[in-house]
Amino acid sequence: MSKKEDEHIPPLQCSRRLFLKGCTxxxxxxxxxxxxxxxxxxxxANPQRPPVIWLHFQECTGCTESLxxxxxxxxxxxxxxxxxxxxxxxxxxxxxxxxEELLKQTIxxxxxxxxxxxEGGIPTKDNGxxxxxAGRTAMDILAEVAPKAAAIIAVGSCAAYGGIQAAEPNxxxxxxxxxxxxxxxxxxxxxxxxxxxxxxxxILHYLTFKRLPPVDGLGRPLFAYGRKIHDQCExxxxxxxxxxxxxxxxxxxxxxxxxxxxxxxxxxxYANCPVARxxxxxxxxxxxxxxxxxxTEPDFWDTMxxxxxxxxxxxxxxxxxxxxxxxxxxxxxLAVTGAAIGIHAAVGIGKRLVKGKKEE
Numbered sequence: 260m261s262k263k264e265d266e267h268i269p270p271l272q273c274s275r276r277l278f279l280k281g282c283t284x285x286x287x288x289x290x291x292x293x294x295x296x297x298x299x300x301x302x303x304a305n306p307q308r309p310p311v312i313w314l315h316f317q318e319c320t321g322c323t324e325s326l327x328x329x330x331x332x333x334x335x336x337x338x339x340x341x342x343x344x345x346x347x348x349x350x351x352x353x354x355x356x357x358x359e360e361l362l363k364q365t366i367x368x369x370x371x372x373x374x375x376x377x378e379g380g381i382p383t384k385d386n387g388x389x390x391x392x393a394g395r396t397a398m399d400i401l402a403e404v405a406p407k408a409a410a411i412i413a414v415g416s417c418a419a420y421g422g423i424q425a426a427e428p429n430x431x432x433x434x435x436x437x438x439x440x441x442x443x444x445x446x447x448x449x450x451x452x453x454x455x456x457x458x459x460x461x462i463l464h465y466l467t468f469k470r471l472p473p474v475d476g477l478g479r480p481l482f483a484y485g486r487k488i489h490d491q492c493e494x495x496x497x498x499x500x501x502x503x504x505x506x507x508x509x510x511x512x513x514x515x516x517x518x519x520x521x522x523x524x525x526x527x528x529y530a531n532c533p534v535a536r537x538x539x540x541x542x543x544x545x546x547x548x549x550x551x552x553x554x555t556e557p558d559f560w561d562t563m564x565x566x567x568x569x570x571x572x573x574x575x576x577x578x579x580x581x582x583x584x585x586x587x588x589x590x591x592x593l594a595v596t597g598a599a600i601g602i603h604a605a606v607g608i609g610k611r612l613v614k615g616k617k618e619e
Contacts, residue, residue, distance in 0.1 A: 318379030384432030523550030
């Protein structure tokens with residue numbers, strides 16, 4: 260690479276400003292007040308960075324791509340400064356026997372102290388022969404690494420629940436991490452791909468409080484998966500008013516109406532996509548005109564398809580929603596107020612009449 264080309268490569272280290280901004284965003288995602296930001300910064304700036312082993316199994320590497328392509332703040336770089344990423348098959352320079360030796364050394368040196376991040380499902384059929392690395396199955400590698408980890412973060416719907424590999428008929432018997440690991444804490448950051456903010460918030464919570472954040476019944480952190488997309492969606496007012504896109508490209512779609520009738524799965528999907536958004540340019544699927552496909556939910560390939568047909572069992576308003584209701588309520592309030600003024604005026608007139616008679 261020439262010196263001129265090298266000048267166009269931005270510096271690897273995060274600036275102090277971006278570092279603080281990343282911590283502030285994570286604090287907001289975690290639902291923490293601003294007073295907690297210094298504690299997050301202190302934990303994140305600790306020179307004793309926790310070693311991380313990042314394992315790849317049955318997946319497309321889309322979760323890593325999403326993480327590394329995050330920008331403003333550059334969360335990928337922030338993570339590289341925040342943790343000691345000792346083993347990651349996509350980004351590390353080592354390869355072959357050198358890489359496997361590095362994995363072995365990291366496990367032995369930091370036994371019980373490292374964070375294991377798993378990306379991808381784990382095939383279990385036929386003794387797991389459908390995913391092998393260095394001659395060993397994913398099952399064998401996970402069985403060796405997981406018991407020695409302090410905690411495991413399953414990144415993406417593949418690692419959390421098996422992903423598309425586990426879709427019917429699931430020919431390789433793919434499962435998520437939590438189906439195979441027992442005795443080591445596991446947290447699921449589901450999504451296809453998940454938002455990098457969810458991973459950053461989970462790691463910062465672990466570094467700050469020395470424990471994983473509270474989770475829901477599916478092992479997902481509540482700060483990111485505690486509310487339905489439908490309840491946070493910018494198109495929710497259109498749903499409440501009964502304004503829907505009937506098909507892609509129609510007048511309702513062009514005016515940003517609710518996408519439920521063209522297949523949006525937001526009413527049954529838990530995630531913070533409407534709030535966190537992606538790529539730090541204020542976009543997410545529903546925001547740019549495509550319905551949510553429910554990728555953070557288990558077995559979404561089977562349970563959320565066909566993607567372009569409406570969810571059953573969702574009661575929709577018929578055009579007499581909250582705005583109309585508010586207008587109606589406003590008229591009623593005005594009527595009641597007018598009546599009260601009239602009564603008050605009538606009482607005042609009555610009092611004056613009584614007073615006048617007494618004076619007479």
